[in-house]
Amino acid sequence: MTLEELYRLLRTGHIQTQGIVDTLHEPLIVIDKAFTVCNANPAFYRTFGTDPDGTIGHSLFDLGNGQWDIPELRTLLSDVVPKASAIVGYQVNHDFPGLGRRSMCVTARQLAIPGNNSTQMLVVFEDVTDRQKAEARKDILIAETRHRMKNLIATVKVIARQTQVAGVTGAEYRDRFLGRVDALLIAQDFISANGSNADLAALVEQCLSPVAGTRTDLVASPAVSLSENQVLPLSMVLHELAVNALKYGALAGDGVIRVAWSTELDEARERLVLQWQEVGGPPVTPPTHTGFGTRLIDYSIKAEGGSAIFHHDPSGLRVAITLPLQQ
Amino acid sequence: MASSSIESTPFEVLIVEDEYLIGMELAQILEDSGYRVIGPIATVSAAVERIERHAPNACILDVNLRGEISAPVADCLKARHVPFFLSSGYKQETINQEPAFDGVANIGKPAKPEQLVSALQALLKA
Structure with a gap:
């Protein structure tokens, strides 16, 4: 070289x-x-x-x-x-x-x-400034997810404790309990898929179909957007009404559930007026006791500032639900 | 369960809880024991507003309210000498990070009904 x-x-x-x-x-x-x-x-x-x-x-x-x-x-x-x-x-x-x-x-x-x-x-x-910020955000997200998980389990425990045990078989208890847990999960999925833009028609359809199948008559009604916090209460209410219809109401016979709604102004605030009507079922007799389901409906709607009024018409149960809507 | 004094003038207990089914059960347990339930209230601002307007005799407070830590509610309760305890699924070391929760017991979530009622009785006697 x-x-x-x-x-x-x-x-x-x-x-x-x-x-x-x-x-x-x-x-x-x-x-x-x-x-x-x-x-x-x-x-x-x-x-x-x-x-x-x-x-x-x-x-x-x-x-x-x-x-x-x-x-x-x-x-x-x-x-x-x-x-x-x-x-x-x-x-x-x-x-x-x-x-x-x-x-x-x-x-x-x-x-x-x-x-x-x-x-x-x-x-x-x-x-490492950006990486640390991203990690801090991830930590917050993990803590938040953990918190949600715990709350979800706490909620499931409430449902397990509140579902009626007296006078029912183990299988009946299980089905009733799992039905409510399913309603809870449907609401959770709905919230994660739609966020703060929850379409009422889609929610009604998703809540009723597991219980009522195709035996629902959703009357064409105006588009209504629910707030995220209203999704779970309303899902539970619709589930309870549907299960009730299956046990005692229109779905116990050959009937259907008809759901229609409109909006109106109540002291300058828009509110939802939802009509639940059961048609074509066996004759209706008013219930003799109020269980968790009735309490749940009453509480859920009142907690959201609305009302649920039951009319036990012999031809079919009618429930008028009002719910204030987000401005 | 309820003593005669509770029956004559029921203690007002404020429930601050954002999970509505949990709040519903808490409310039911307390009502069954003869307390007058205020709420459940689901947000920090609404809870503070309610306490400032009219302080309850006691309060059951959730720690995370729709993503917001309820420390301002705890401060507000302390300032008005309203006894309260926490109802939270958080670990104690997480709760300890917030000075507003110093010296405040956590009965956990969900608490057993009998635990809840005895904790509340102890709180109101103290």
């Missing part, structure tokens, strides 16, 4: 290595054991808005407005070369000029040079 060839070989290697360092997005610098900057890559100048003149030959602790002059970081760095140790992910929170408040992770290692016990360190800066 001629000297010329050796020179080319070394030069190619050097250019390639420099290219890698220059391409890296992470700001990095090389400092000696007195913390003087020997080298920096373009990402460093770009990130901290500085240039070679203001960086090379200066102490790391004098850079910028002295943002790295932290006693703890100084102590850690002074150990890197003599103890061949490393600093991994030391976090510095600082208001960087032109960058704003950022969290930087500092990693420092003795520079690896084969066969040479280097006295220089490679210091890499990683901006």
Whole structure:
């Protein structure tokens, strides 16, 4: 190999290595054991808005407005070369000029040079501000999900406790309980699919079909959008009415459930007026006791500021439900 | 269960709870025991407004109300010396992070009815 060839070989290697360092997005610098900057890559100048003149030959602790002059970081760095140790992910929170408040992770290692016990360190800066924000958001989301799970289980326990046990078989209890849990899940799914834009017609259809199948007559009615908080109460009410119809009302015979609604103004506030009517079933007799189902209907509607009025017409149960709508 | 004094002038207990079925059961348990139930109220602002307008004798407070921590409600209750306890599924260390809940017991969620009633009796006697 001629000297010329050796020179080319070394030069190619050097250019390639420099290219890698220059391409890296992470700001990095090389400092000696007195913390003087020997080298920096373009990402460093770009990130901290500085240039070679203001960086090379200066102490790391004098850079910028002295943002790295932290006693703890100084102590850690002074150990890197003599103890061949490393600093991994030391976090510095600082208001960087032109960058704003950022969290930087500092990693420092003795520079690896084969066969040479280097006295220089490679210091890499990683901006973890966005990652930390994303992680914080994820933590909040996880905590929120856990909270919802617990509330959901607590709600299921309420349903288990409140579903009638006296005078029913185990199988009847199970079916009744699972029916209510299903109604709860339908409401949950509906909320996650539709958010705060819950269409009443779709909700009525989804709540009634598991119990009533096709034996519903949904009269064409104006489009009504429910608030997220109204979905669960109304789902439970519709479920209870449908189960009741199956046990004692129109669905116990050959009848159908007819549902229609309109909106009206009540003291300048729009409210929903929903008519539940059972037709073609066996003669109706008013119930002799009020169970959880009746209480649930009454409570749910009143809690939302509405009313549920039952008319036990011999020809079929009629229920008039009113519910204030979100402005 | 209810003493004669409760029957003559029922204690007013405010329920602050955003899960409506849980609130419904709480209300029923308390009513069955002779208390007068206010609520359930589901939001921080509505609860604070209600307490400021007329303080109840006691309160059962959920910690997370539609994504909002109920600390302002706790502060409001403390300022008016209204005894209360928490009804929350949160772990104690999570609750402890909020100074407004210092010294406030959590009966858990859902609490057993008899636990709820005895905790409330103890609260009103104290």
